[in-house]
Amino acid sequence: MLGWISALKNGLKKSSDKLSQGVVSIFTQKKIDQETLDELEELLITSDMGVKTSAKIIKAFGAQKQDKEISSEEICRKLADEVALILEPCQQKLEIDRNKKPFVIMMVGVNGAGKTTTIGKLAQKFKAQGLRVSMIAADTFRAAAVEQLQTWGERVGTRVFCGENGCDSAGLCYDGLTQAIKAQDDVVFIDTAGRLQNKNGLMDELKKIVKVIKKVLPEAPHATLLTLDATNGQNALAQVEVFKQAVEVSGLIINKLDGTAKGGILVAIADTCPTPIYYVGVGERIEDLQEFDAQSFAKSLCGVE
Numbered sequence: 695m696l697g698w699i700s701a702l703k704n705g706l707k708k709s710s711d712k713l714s715q716g717v718v719s720i721f722t723q724k725k726i727d728q729e730t731l732d733e734l735e736e737l738l739i740t741s742d743m744g745v746k747t748s749a750k751i752i753k754a755f756g757a758q759k760q761d762k763e764i765s766s767e768e769i770c771r772k773l774a775d776e777v778a779l780i781l782e783p784c785q786q787k788l789e790i791d792r793n794k795k796p797f798v799i800m801m802v803g804v805n806g807a808g809k810t811t812t813i814g815k816l817a818q819k820f821k822a823q824g825l826r827v828s829m830i831a832a833d834t835f836r837a838a839a840v841e842q843l844q845t846w847g848e849r850v851g852t853r854v855f856c857g858e859n860g861c862d863s864a865g866l867c868y869d870g871l872t873q874a875i876k877a878q879d880d881v882v883f884i885d886t887a888g889r890l891q892n893k894n895g896l897m898d899e900l901k902k903i904v905k906v907i908k909k910v911l912p913e914a915p916h917a918t919l920l921t922l923d924a925t926n927g928q929n930a931l932a933q934v935e936v937f938k939q940a941v942e943v944s945g946l947i948i949n950k951l952d953g954t955a956k957g958g959i960l961v962a963i964a965d966t967c968p969t970p971i972y973y974v975g976v977g978e979r980i981e982d983l984q985e986f987d988a989q990s991f992a993k994s995l996c997g998v999e
């Protein structure tokens with residue numbers, strides 16, 4: 695099996711065990727009838743696919759109601775097909791436009807969602823493609839946050855622009871971008887501080903950062919990536935909605951899928967709040983940040999080959 699597929703399968707094991715073992719226990723009669731459909735719907739809801747999306751999937755299943763016996767593996771396969779259909783429109787690539795120099799990527803998300811780690815992982819990938827990469831440590835609240843980004847910078851071999859502890863983050867972005875232009879960087883990552891979506895002051899600060907960035911480069915940020923922690927389950931949906939109101943979210947990165955059985959949240963997001971999903975994080979290693987592939991994800995989530 696290809697390395698990344700097995701990493702994806704391992705990463706989604708908690709979610710797929712919950713789903714496939716649930717299916718085995720529901721389909722003891724091995725028939726799709728109303729009772730089994732109701733139980734399956736409940737399983738999907740508890741797998742964080744959301745009430746509305748689960749109902750939609752069950753409706754598609756119900757249309758195929760039949761009396762002949764069916765294996766639980768076949769049920770999982772059908773489930774994976776339905777899930778893939780919902781996920782497919784969100785499968786999009788994060789393209790770096792080489793004509794935009796530097797291509798500015800702003801990373802946003804709640805505390806601990808994996809912004810800084812993801813910047814490190816992506817920087818490594820882009821460096822390997824021969825791009826000149828730098829980072830701006832715009833999380834000026836915490837000294838540890840700057841150090842964390844610097845550690846990644848050293849590991850990957852990229853310049854990290856940082857200021858005094860507690861300095862104005864928008865002003866820091868202005869200076870950092872000016873320097874990146876001079877240095878002719880291809881890609882600049884802006885690591886913002888984690889903020890809860892219900893803290894209006896912090897959300898306003900994000901808007902201010904964008905406004906100031908535009909003074910240096912009117913088209914920037916060229917990509918705004920919202921990082922989500924899959925263990926947040928349904929709350930991640932609310933985060934997508936609120937961050938979209940504050941900034942122009944271009945796409946999502948959904949991390950920590952390895953630490954939760956709530957992998958179904960991607961299905962809920964794709965169905966109710968369609969947004970490109972660029973990468974999924976299934977562990978802490980660099981190779982655990984994978985480009986999102988709807989088919990492989992759906993199969994891994996439902997535990998089928």
Ligand SMILES: Nc1nc2c(ncn2[C@@H]2O[C@H](COP(=O)(O)OP(=O)(O)OP(=O)(O)O)[C@@H](O)[C@H]2O)c(=O)[nH]1
Pocket residue numbers: 803804805806807808809810811812833839886887888889921949950951952953974975976977978982
């Ligand atoms: N298991 C696992 N851990 C992850 C993944 N992505 C990130 N992490 C871990 O999650 C923790 C938080 O990641 P950070 O990158 O510091 O998160 P952040 O969004 O920058 O956090 P703040 O700056 O505090 O807002 C770190 O210990 C990461 O190693 C993942 O896909 N799987």
Ligand SMILES: [Mg+2]
Pocket residue numbers: 809810811833839885886888
């Ligand atoms: Mg951080």
